[in-house]
Amino acid sequence: MDVKKLAGFLVLAFVIFYVITQPVASANVVKSAGGVVATAASSMSTFVTSLF
Numbered sequence: 929m930d931v932k933k934l935a936g937f938l939v940l941a942f943v944i945f946y947v948i949t950q951p952v953a954s955a956n957v958v959k960s961a962g963g964v965v966a967t968a969a970s971s972m973s974t975f976v977t978s979l980f
Contacts, residue, residue, distance in 0.1 A: 947954045
């Protein structure tokens, strides 16, 4: 097994472990990430609108 596959497996295992042991904290992380994406999309929309 090469290093990239091993690292990917370890990251996936950690994420699964984190979700199982800390579901509320995991949900908060996903919620925060969604907020960041929504803010970025809104900013891009405002930028493109201001061009025209």
